[in-house]
Amino acid sequence: AQSVTQLDSQVPVFEEAPVELRCNYSSSVSVYLFWYVQYPNQGLQLLLKYLSGSTLVKGINGFEAEFNKSQTSFHLRKPSVHISDTAEYFCAVTPNQAGTALIFGKGTTLSVSS
Amino acid sequence: EAGVAQSPRYKIIEKRQSVAFWCNPISGHATLYWYQQILGQGPKLLIQFQNNGVVDDSQLPKDRFSAERLKGVDSTLKIQPAKLEDSAVYLCASSRTGGSGNTIYFGEGSWLTVV
Numbered sequence: 001a002q003s004v005t006q007l008d009s010q011v012p013v014f015e016e017a018p019v020e021l022r023c024n025y026s027s028s029v030s031v032y033l034f035w036y037v038q039y040p041n042q043g044l045q046l047l048l049k050y051l052s053g054s055t056l057v058k059g060i061n062g063f064e065a066e067f068n069k070s071q072t073s074f075h076l077r078k079p080s081v082h083i084s085d086t087a088e089y090f091c092a093v094t095p096n097q098a099g100t101a102l103i104f105g106k107g108t109t110l111s112v113s114s
Numbered sequence: 115e116a117g118v119a120q121s122p123r124y125k126i127i128e129k130r131q132s133v134a135f136w137c138n139p140i141s142g143h144a145t146l147y148w149y150q151q152i153l154g155q156g157p158k159l160l161i162q163f164q165n166n167g168v169v170d171d172s173q174l175p176k177d178r179f180s181a182e183r184l185k186g187v188d189s190t191l192k193i194q195p196a197k198l199e200d201s202a203v204y205l206c207a208s209s210r211t212g213g214s215g216n217t218i219y220f221g222e223g224s225w226l227t228v229v
Contacts, residue, residue: 032215042222043207043223044207092156095214100214102159102218105156106156107156
């Protein structure tokens with residue numbers, strides 16, 4: 001079975017500061033990894049995903065994430081955040097096989113203030 | 115391209131009553147998911163359909179929850195009778211196929227409060 005641990009439930013930062021949201025996963029098989037964002041009262045939107053190839057993945061809104069197989073991590077980063085990045089961020093994993101759905105972490109609330 | 119549509123957006127019911135949520139996936143998407151998101155937690159899969167067949171319903175509380183996907187397009191999720199702990203957001207999602215690398219697109223959710 002797979003599981004996802006998001007190490008920080010809340011991350012407060014000031015505008016234009018860098019941010020890292022941490023995600024670790026557990027799996028006995030190869031996995032695909034995802035980051036989703038959820039703005040208040042909205043559904044989830046895909047930020048980026050890692051399937052294979054380069055371990056550094058770039059996504060929308062200036063976010064990027066790095067897959068580290070040895071540390072089973074997939075941390076999300078942004079060099080300079082904006083007020084509009086305030087949202088809930090979810091890391092998710094799915095086994096590398098057909099017919100399997102996403103397994104989500106509990107989420108990290110990113111709060112950006114001026 | 116229209117996104118995943120869900121209705122109603124908000125519903126308040128008393129415990130032991132029933133409720134139904136409707137979902138229309140993105141056109142052409144064969145796979146449809148229902149997730150339950152309790153406040154402060156990540157979404158949890160309830161059921162996954164491939165066309166009109168069930169792929170995974172292992173976490174669906176079948177004594178009170180039911181779901182169907184008629185003709186492989188729209189889907190309905192029903193809860194009967196509702197319990198207080200069913201208060202959550204019910205997210206419908208779809209993807210082009212069931213391949214695990216495919217992007218899953220989510221609707222805005224149906225917010226259920228059971229009082």
